[in-house]
Amino acid sequence: MAYQNLISELKDNILYITINREKALNALNKDTLAELADVVAFAGKTEEIRGVIITGAGEKAFVAGADIKEFSDYTGKQGEELARSGQDLVFNAIENSKKPFIAAVNGFALGGGLELAMACHIRIASENAKLGLPEVTLGLIPGYGGTQRLTQLVGKGKAIEMIITANMITAVEAEKIGLVNYVVLQTDLIGKAEEILNAIKQRAPLAVAAAIKSVIASINETDGYDTEIKEFGKCFETSDFKEGVTAFVEKRKAVFLGK
Incomplete structure (x- = not known):
């Protein structure tokens, strides 16, 4: 499949999705979200695919947030529709997929990037990863499930602290509070995800x-x-x-x- 903002490759029953906007720290703009919706739907209906790995291009960022310029002048109604559409077609679609999705977090996972990782079923982070939901610094709150999924993963107190301080946490702290499953060297990141999916591939x-x-x-x-x-x-x-x-x-x- 040919995309402008993603690299998609199917190998050994694993679909590899790389968000390929390295110069923009892989930020999620409208076009990228549309392509993600398409590839997630493809994964769901393709029997050959037994699992999915999502990562970001380069070594700096998984996804460093949404493309703020695109919605800087939105009305409330437009903002609500933006969140609802993204939730339905991408984030909820990943969480509700029959195929296991693993987020290989290779750097900054901020805002929509952390929300994307949290929609996946398993998260693995490289040692240099930084995670956070900085939306309140823009006068916003997370709109792609961040308030809900972070609370589910780490509990109410820690979720409220992270969201209303907008502070980033390290990969090590993220593992400690249950936000990520494993922390590994960046060179081992995809290999660890493959190790987990290869075990899953042996199951029914x-x-x-x-x-x-x-x-x-x-x-x-x-x-x-x-x-x-x-x-x-x-x-x-x-x-x-x-x-x-x-x-x-x-x-x-x-x-x-x-x-």
Whole structure:
């Protein structure tokens, strides 16, 4: 797939997405968000893809925020539509995807960049990464799920502190408070993400999708337990379940087909 602001590559069942606006510190403008919406939808409907890694071009930034100039003169209604559209087509689409998304945070993840990382299911940060939500310094608040997802990940007190002080935190602190899963050398960043996805690729795809859906339901739905119960039941109807049980009994490695 050819994009102007992204590099997209499918290799060994992993889709690699690189936000390629290095001179702008990979800031999210309208065109980049539209391309992200397209590639996220592509990942969801392409059976060959078993997982996705999102990172930024260069060594300075994952995504250093949104392109402020684009919305500097917006009305309230336009601002609300900007947030709603981005949420639906990109950030919520990533969180609700059946495919696991890993954010490989290779530098600054600020504002919309941190919100993008938080929409992913797993976050890995390089040692030089700095993370934060600086929107209040512009007279704004996070609009792509930042107030909600940060609270879910780190708790109310820390989320409020980070958002209303607008202070950045280091990768080490982010790992300490549960905002990122791992901190690694920048040279090891993509390799660590691949290591995790290669482990996931050995598991039953439909069960992986059901697990992701159930975990997200614990946050976003009234009764996540009911979602888990229903998804658990559906797993019994899959060929992968039969293969998994047979392989266990026969003491061999299961070969899952996603059916």
